[in-house]
Amino acid sequence: MKIEQIYTGCLAQGAYYIESHGEAVIIDPLRETQPYIDRLEKDGVTLKYIFETHFHADFVSGHLDLSQKTKAPIVYGPTANPEFEATIAEDLQIFEIGNIKIKVLHTPGHTLESTTYLLIDENGKETAIFSGDTLFLGDVGRPDLAQKAANMTQEDLAGMLYESLYTKILPLSDDITVYPAHGAGSACGKNMMKETVDTLGNQKKINYALNQPSKEAFIAAVTDGLLSPPAYFGMNVAMNKKGYESFEHVLAQGMKALTAEAFEQLAEQRGALILDTRTNSDFAKGFIPQSVNIGLSGDFAPWVGAMIVDVNQPILLVTDAGDEEEAVTRLSRVGFDHVLGHLAGGFQAWVNAGKEIDTVNRITASHFAQEIENKEVTVIDVRKESEYAAEHINDAYSKPLAYINEWINTIDPTQHFYIHCAGGYRSMIAASILQARGYRNFTEIEGGFGAIAQTSVPKTDFICQSKVLK
CATH class of the missing domain: 3.40.250.10 (Rhodanese-like domain)
Structure with a gap:
């Protein structure tokens, strides 16, 4: 049995690759699926299932593209209602992968369909949980994101989360490994640790949410100090639930190289936002008027989501040479699929064309x-x-x-x-x-x-x- 955490720092997101005896599963895959395909081929294994812990709000999952390419079914927990073909598991249902098993633990609270997957190894021992946004390291999932869809208050959802944690997860053995969907930096929680793997026993000791004296105290603790979620979250949920364009199509469109003249015309015709992904120091010295700087070297995708909000906004890119594909890829991870192309030759091409530039004081x-x-x-x-x-x-x-x-x-x-x-x-x-x-x-x-x-x-x-x- 192999377990690999595939952690993406800019999203503070963990996907998981589990392989046993010629079969594999992937939990909460990222949007670009080719690395997973390459890994499956390298290991000579068949992808049997794609498990989703819930309808993600902070990123667009790669479940649809991955299923289309591998024919592996997409599995959600109880109450999920995606607008595409998927297996909706029952609580406590067992899935077999090679010589191991994965047990479904329905753990609503963060969202109604939120599910934790319990891994049982070749010897029948409960070994690890893939807790999605139910249990983080140092925190638990915020209970305010699904209020509208669930027609419930954040306190109602926090109460459900309490029951999920205290009846489904805390009774598990202390030596179980916890693999969460996110780490420090994610907006899906408020107090996450920088570590991305821990034992359940240690979390029982140090996680504030798992040490509350009562349900009422738990609800008060986990709802205290919650900041407003980024506005793009709802749009990502919709894409994960309804479907989206293939990543290959999005990438091909974004990789269109445009001359300065064509770039300018397209910006005007389509009302495109010009997104400059260079460093802040380079941007300050000169940029295309009206463009917005969000540097690729930082928490690029989450800030794009928070600042631009509308995932349907047409975007034109200005990047350093060679950064075009990374920019399009990272935009697609948060649902910004409408990149019309990029400025061939970068900002210098704009300068060489004698176009107007602006600077920051x-x-x-x-x-x-x-x-x-x-x-x-x-x-x-x-x-x-x-x-x-x-x-x-x-x-x-x-x-x-x-x-x-x-x-x-x-x-x-x-x-x-x-x-x-x-x-x-x-x-x-x-x-x-x-x-x-x-x-x-x-x-x-x-x-x-x-x-x-x-x-x-x-x-x-x-x-x-x-x-x-x-």
């Missing part, structure tokens, strides 16, 4: 410190609330990037302000959006708070973020 942290000395200025901090609470510039305003569509209209365009994040990635996203919407009376700070902290700029006392989050 960016200064160093030391320059910032000199400019504001003994002056009253407006500073906007776009980091997360927890980062701001831990330490920030005195009198700075906390306006997290995730909520820019809510706070942007409160900005006075006649009043100058400074803007920063932790290192420059998020503040440049904000700067590009601000300028695309006509706001130009601001200065962005290179290196963000990390660089500012090394200057004499007055700051609050540091508070450990782990204490802030409790």
Whole structure:
């Protein structure tokens, strides 16, 4: 028996490949399926099942393409109602793969169809659970995402989650390995550990949600401090439930190389958003007017989802040479399938064509410190609330990037302000959006708070973020 966790850092997502005696299963596959096909062929095994733990909100699964290519059936837990052919398992149903078995544990709460898969090895020993978004390391799945579809409150769903955890998972042996669907950085939970594998016994000791004195206390604990989910989540759920274009079709369309002239014409004709995936430092020096910068080197796909929201938005890409395929692939993982093509030759081709360019007013942290000395200025901090609470510039305003569509209209365009994040990635996203919407009376700070902290700029006392989050 082999178990492999295939972890994708930019999504904080874990897919799983399990093989036994010539047969394999894949749990929660990513959108691009060729790596799985290659692995199956290399191992000389047949894919018997594709297990889905639930209808994912934060990414588009590769279940449909993978099933079409391998003829392996897609399996969901009880109550799932996909709009395509699938096996809807019963609670406690057993599936055999080679010499091992997988037992279905219906664990609703995160969503109604949420299911944990219990692995039973060749000797009949319960060995591991693939817990999806039911149980994370250090946390549990948020119970507020399925409220509308379930016609229930988040408290109702949290109560279901309590029953699932305390009756189906906690009675299992301490030595069982926990393989969750997500790790730290995912918006599907609020307090996940950076580790991606643990024992159930250790989680019983350290996971706050598994140590509540009562159901009421559990509900209060898991619903406390939940931030609004990214707006694109509902659209990803719909794609996972209803279906989508094949990844190959999406990739072929996105890989169309366009001249600067064709790029400009297509942007105007289709109302396409120009997405520049270069580094924030390169973008600041020059970019196509109205384009939005979300760097490929960071948490690219989740930020695209949070900022652009509408997965049907036509997109044109500006990338560094050789990054086109990666950009299209990562966009497809969160459902942005309408990439019309990319600028052949990158930004330099735009410059060579004599087209108009724009820049961001960016200064160093030391320059910032000199400019504001003994002056009253407006500073906007776009980091997360927890980062701001831990330490920030005195009198700075906390306006997290995730909520820019809510706070942007409160900005006075006649009043100058400074803007920063932790290192420059998020503040440049904000700067590009601000300028695309006509706001130009601001200065962005290179290196963000990390660089500012090394200057004499007055700051609050540091508070450990782990204490802030409790």
